Amino acid sequence: MSVAEFVKNLKPNNSEFGLKSKALLEGKDFPTTKDEYWKYTRLRKLTKNEFYQKDGSISTDLNSIWKEDIPNRLVVVNGIYSPELSKHNLNITSGIESIAKEIPGKDEINSGDDQIFSLIGKAFAQDGLKIDLNNTKEWDELQIIFVNTQNGAIANSLIRIKASKNANARILCNYVSEGAGVGFTNSYFNLETEANANLELINLQAENPNCFHVQSVNGVQARDSKISVWNFSSGADLIRNNVNIRQDGKGCDTHVNGLYYGEEKQHVDNHVFIDHASEDCESNELFKGVMNGQATGVFNGRVIVRKDSQRINAFQQNSNILLSDKATINSKPELEIYADDVKCSHGSVTGQLDENALFYLKARGISEDRARKMLVSSFLEEVVETLATEELKNYVVRQMAQKIDLLDHE
Amino acid sequence: MLKIQNLHAEIDGKEILKGLNLEVKAGEVHAIMGPNGAGKSTLASVLAGKEDYEITKGSVEFEGKDLLDMETDERAKEGLFLAFQYPVEIPGVSNINFLRTAINEKREYLGQEPISAKDFMAMVRERSKLVELDSKLANRSVNVGFSGGEKKRNEIFQMAMLEPKLSVLDETDSGLDIDALRIVAKGVNALKKEDTASIVITHYQRLLDYIVPDFVHVLYDGKIVKSGPKELALELEEKGYDWIKEEVVNH
Ligand SMILES: Nc1ncnc2c1ncn2[C@@H]1O[C@H](COP(=O)(O)OP(=O)(O)OP(=O)(O)O)[C@@H](O)[C@H]1O
Ligand SMILES: [Mg+2]
Numbered sequence: 001m002s003v004a005e006f007v008k009n010l011k012p013n014n015s016e017f018g019l020k021s022k023a024l025l026e027g028k029d030f031p032t033t034k035d036e037y038w039k040y041t042r043l044r045k046l047t048k049n050e051f052y053q054k055d056g057s058i059s060t061d062l063n064s065i066w067k068e069d070i071p072n073r074l075v076v077v078n079g080i081y082s083p084e085l086s087k088h089n090l091n092i093t094s095g096i097e098s099i100a101k102e103i104p105g106k107d108e109i110n111s112g113d114d115q116i117f118s119l120i121g122k123a124f125a126q127d128g129l130k131i132d133l134n135n136t137k138e139w140d141e142l143q144i145i146f147v148n149t150q151n152g153a154i155a156n157s158l159i160r161i162k163a164s165k166n167a168n169a170r171i172l173c174n175y176v177s178e179g180a181g182v183g184f185t186n187s188y189f190n191l192e193t194e195a196n197a198n199l200e201l202i203n204l205q206a207e208n209p210n211c212f213h214v215q216s217v218n219g220v221q222a223r224d225s226k227i228s229v230w231n232f233s234s235g236a237d238l239i240r241n242n243v244n245i246r247q248d249g250k251g252c253d254t255h256v257n258g259l260y261y262g263e264e265k266q267h268v269d270n271h272v273f274i275d276h277a278s279e280d281c282e283s284n285e286l287f288k289g290v291m292n293g294q295a296t297g298v299f300n301g302r303v304i305v306r307k308d309s310q311r312i313n314a315f316q317q318n319s320n321i322l323l324s325d326k327a328t329i330n331s332k333p334e335l336e337i338y339a340d341d342v343k344c345s346h347g348s349v350t351g352q353l354d355e356n357a358l359f360y361l362k363a364r365g366i367s368e369d370r371a372r373k374m375l376v377s378s379f380l381e382e383v384v385e386t387l388a389t390e391e392l393k394n395y396v397v398r399q400m401a402q403k404i405d406l407l408d409h410e
Numbered sequence: 411m412l413k414i415q416n417l418h419a420e421i422d423g424k425e426i427l428k429g430l431n432l433e434v435k436a437g438e439v440h441a442i443m444g445p446n447g448a449g450k451s452t453l454a455s456v457l458a459g460k461e462d463y464e465i466t467k468g469s470v471e472f473e474g475k476d477l478l479d480m481e482t483d484e485r486a487k488e489g490l491f492l493a494f495q496y497p498v499e500i501p502g503v504s505n506i507n508f509l510r511t512a513i514n515e516k517r518e519y520l521g522q523e524p525i526s527a528k529d530f531m532a533m534v535r536e537r538s539k540l541v542e543l544d545s546k547l548a549n550r551s552v553n554v555g556f557s558g559g560e561k562k563r564n565e566i567f568q569m570a571m572l573e574p575k576l577s578v579l580d581e582t583d584s585g586l587d588i589d590a591l592r593i594v595a596k597g598v599n600a601l602k603k604e605d606t607a608s609i610v611i612t613h614y615q616r617l618l619d620y621i622v623p624d625f626v627h628v629l630y631d632g633k634i635v636k637s638g639p640k641e642l643a644l645e646l647e648e649k650g651y652d653w654i655k656e657e658v659v660n661h
Contacts, residue, residue, distance in 0.1 A: 360498040360552075363458045364512040364568065365486035365519075374511070378502025378551075 001047045003028045003116060009052050010124045010154065015100040021122035030116060037113040040298045040330040041269045046212040046238055049182045051154035053126055054078050058085075058147045060178045065145055067172060067395050072142040079155040080127045090142060091132040099128040099160040103190050109218050109244040111273040112302070117214040117240075121188040125156040132162050133169035133199070140169040147176055148211060150183035160190045163197035163225070170200040170388070174399070175235075177207040184212045185236075191219035191227060195249065198226045200388065204396065206235040206403050209264070216242045223249025223278070230387070231258040231270060232396060234403035239268045246275040247283075258287040259383040261404045262295030262327070269298035276305040276312045276339075285316040288383050290376055290406065291327035301346065302334040309339045316346040321353055321379055323406075370408070377408035411436050411607050412477075412576055417468035418632075419456050426452045428632030429468070434576065437604050441618055441643060442611045444629035445651045450611045451495050453629070454580045458492040459485050473575065486512075487519040489575030493565035493582045495611075500552040505564070506534065508552055509571050516572065537570040541597040558585040566597040573601070578609045583617040595620030615647040628654055 003025050012022050030047055031038035058077055062085070066073060072088035074081065081094040103122065133140050148155045163169050177183045185207065193199050205213055213236045219227045231241045245254050260268040274283045289297045299318045320329045333346035353375050361371035377397075387393045394409075401407040412434040419427040426449045434440050444450055456463050457470065459482035470477040477485060500508070514524045525533075538545050541563045553561050562582050569577055579598070583591055598608065598621050610621055618626075618640060626642040627634045630651065635658050636642070646654075 354498075354500075356498045357500045357503075359458075359460055359482065360494065360500065361503075361508065361512075362482040363486055363492050363494075364508070364572065365483050365516045366508075366512050367483050367515060368481070370511065370515065371483075374503050374508070375500070378500070381502050 001030050003030060003120065006030070006047055006051075007120060007124060009050060011053060012123050013096045013125055015096045017100050017103055018096065018123050018125070021119040025116070025119050025123060028116060031114070037271060037300065040296070041238075041240055041267065046184065049184070050152060051182075051184050052152050053124070054149060054151070054153040055080055056149045056153075058149060058178060060147055060176055062145055065174050065176065065399070067143055067391075069391065070141045070143045070172065072140070074129070074142065074144040076129070076144060076146045076157055078147070078149055078153050079125055079157040081129055088142065090140060091134070093130045094127060096125060096128045096158075098130040099158055099190075102130065102160050103158070109220070109246050109273070109275060111242065111244045113242065113271070115216060115242070117186050118188050118216045121156040121158055121186045121216075124154070125158045128158040128160070130160045131171075132164065133167045134164040135168060136166040138168065140167070141172075142169070143172040143174070145174045145176065146185065146187065147178065148183040148185050148207060150177050150179035150208065150211065151181040153183050155183070155185045155187075157185070157187045159188065161199065161201070162192045163194065163199040165194040165196060167194070167197045169198070170202070172202045173204065175203070175205045175207055175213060177211045182210050182212070183207065185214075187213070187215045189215075189217040191217065193219070193221045193225035193227055195222045196224045197222075200228045202230045202387070202392075202396070203232065204399055205231065205233040205239055206399065208235060209237055209266070211236045212238045214240045217244065219245040221245065221247050221249060221252045221254065224251040225249065226253040226255075228255040229257075231260070232400055233258070233260040233268050234400045237266055241270045242273070243271070244273040244275070247278050247281045250278050250280050252278065252281040254281070254283040255386070256283075256285045257383050257386050259380050260287070260289040260297060261292070261400075261406070262289070262297055263292040264294065266295045268295070271298075271300045271302075273302045274304070274314065276303065276309045276314065279308065279310045279312070281309065282313045283315070286383055286386065287318045288380055289320045289329065290323060290380065291320065291329060292323040292406075294324070294326045296327070297329045299329070299331045299348075300334065301332070303336070303344070305337045305339050305342050305344070307338040310341040312339065312342045312344075314342070314344045318348045319379075320350040321376070322350060323353060373406055373408040376406045380407070411473060413471040415469050417456070417470065418466045419452060419463045420466055421452070421463050425466070426463075426632055427456065430629070430633055432627065432634055434607050434609060436607055438607050438625070439602070439621060439623045440607075440609045441623035441626045441640075442609060442629050443613065443626060443643065443646055448629045449632045450629050451580055454492055454495075454578050454611060457485075457490065457578055458482060483515070486572070487516045491569050491572055491574030491577040493569060493577065493579040495580040495584075497553050497561040497565055499554045501554050503552050505548050505550060505552050509534075509568060512572060533571060538567055540570055540600055541566045542593050543567045559587065559590045562586055562594060563590065566594050570597060570601055575605065576607050576609070578611070580611045581613065582610075583612050583614060591617060592620060615643040618643050630654060630658060
């Protein structure tokens with residue numbers, strides 16, 4: 001299907017990079033399962049709908065979502081920053097022009113995928129956020145709630161985050177939706193870490209079942225910096241996450257972790273691309289999924305180690321549990337190694353819930369339902385454990401448990 | 411307490427239990443011996459409610475209720491405990507959390523308040539001491555990285571925590587050295603009361619020096635083919651099972 005047809009109701013922004021992006025979309029079609037990086041993800045259920053740019057007031061109870069101890073709070077409704085609902089004391093500017101100069105028209109990371117959705121976001125976003133983080137003494141913490149009001153809303157959000165030299169920052173993003181009808185959230189992040197900066201981005205995708213979410217995270221790291229991205233996916237009918245990180249300086253560390261749950265006909269797709277473009281760097285990926293009903297999951301972990309990138313450690317693990325025999329997982333590592341002093345490992349396991357463990361728990365008097373929850377939660381725990389603080393771990397499990405009946409929580 | 415009548419059970423179309431009868435009264439200890447593959451573990455699994463087995467005939471009554479009609483967890487809540495021959499490792503589920511969940515589910519089932527954290531921890535300390543289980547193990551994932559002997563002691567520790575009416579110990583003694591054997595037996599004996607009973611499945615008469623049975627049964631080819639006093643165990647140890655097999659054939 002043509003992109004032109006899909007965007008026919010949308011008004012482009014008139015920023016320079018917006019127009020450039022729009023020009024790049026000309027004559028383009030959406031990728032199909034014939035395209036290498038879309039092999040297992042059919043976009044039809046998203047692209048067959050009509051979407052409109054909307055502003056609007058919201059009725060979602062944000063208090064049930066705010067993580068109490070985070071002082072800085074932003075709300076973005078249908079891609080548009082809402083200053084009335086936000087409060088913060090960080091260096092943040094909004095407006096499409098705020099990021100126009102900092103985001104190039106074509107993505108700077110060549111992940112092999114032509115990034116149609118990033119281009120749509122850049123061409124049709126109505127707003128943008130530029131977040132500059134420079135706290136070198138302690139952690140800056142920021143929470144952003146993205147609300148999609150459905151009824152055919154498309155929420156294109158463009159976020160540019162820069163952590164300057166030695167800065168430490170943790171950004172928690174919650175995606176929720178309200179209302180009837182379909183909703184599409186198309187979010188784009190541009191991350192940059194200067195030397196020795198440490199940036200964490202935690203995404204909680206918990207939209208309603210008739211929503212769609214495509215997220216593209218593009219990060220570039222300078223020397224000795226660290227970027228960690230988490231994708232916790234427990235909502236939406238179709239989710240596609242692209243995390244593309246390039247290590248430009250020596251001594252970088254990159255962590256990309258994810259946890260996903262799908263039921264009924266949900267589809268969750270995580271594509272991660274790590275470009276080891278410098279030496280003495282490390283990358284770690286841990287993705288775990290539980291698929292129920294007729295849900296389908298995809299994990300694709302592509303890692304390139306460039307010719308002169310010596311002393312690289314790159315680890316990747318994807319494990320899945322299928323709770324029904326109609327659920328499926330497609331898991332694929334792609335390692336392209338051109339340097340010789342490299343330690344790489346990858347593993348992929350897909351299995352069922354351990355029936356013997358289930359029987360053991362039940363034989364001690366634990367109900368079937370609870371026993372299943374204990375086993376699912378313990379399986380997913382490994383990913384939750386990679387979060388920095390106990391409060392954050394508890395928060396994430398609590399939020400996810402609202403969507404996943406199978407999670408055991410206090 | 412337990413009344414098994416003419417029990418037939420099969421798995422994947424193969425009949426394993428072929429008309430088994432057994433009655434256990436409160437306060438009694440029954441030992442079940444028998445050659446490999448006779449159906450001892452099958453009996454234990456069927457009692458605990460493992461779904462892989464199909465019961466084709468017979469009945470099991472537990473404290474006057476139809477046991478076969480209950481879900482596995484319900485049987486446990488009613489007071490049945492199975493110490494597994496091969497305890498399962500469950501990564502990520504801590505021994506302690508799992509036990510507290512089990513105890514509280516049982517208490518809820520019996521209409522009791524949940525156990526307080528303080529009482530629970532005191533109980534953990536006391537009962538782990540009873541079976542000399544390192545208290546560090548209580549905090550680890552269920553059976554993960556436990557030695558063979560530690561797994562068996564963990565079974566008895568769980569039994570001590572859950573205070574069942576009827577416990578079925580499936581070869582809890584195999585793989586144990588003599589000290590561990592004594593410790594496990596001590597645990598079992600300490601929990602023995604007038605209103606509890608146990609079924610001890612074993613290949614070795616030496617366990618029965620420590621846990622003295624009131625009756626010894628021989629399970630062979632899916633049936634109890636011989637029962638007797640504790641001396642029967644000695645005779646079996648000495649003569650093996652061939653004479654019993656002959657007796658069965660000649661019958
Ligand atoms: N899935 C199965 N299909 C067919 N036969 C099975 C299956 N599972 C178990 N059996 C058989 O059932 C029989 C009884 O096994 P069981 O484990 O109850 O023996 P046991 O008396 O406990 O032996 P041991 O002393 O070796 O522990 C064995 O012959 C075994 O091979
Ligand atoms: Mg056995």
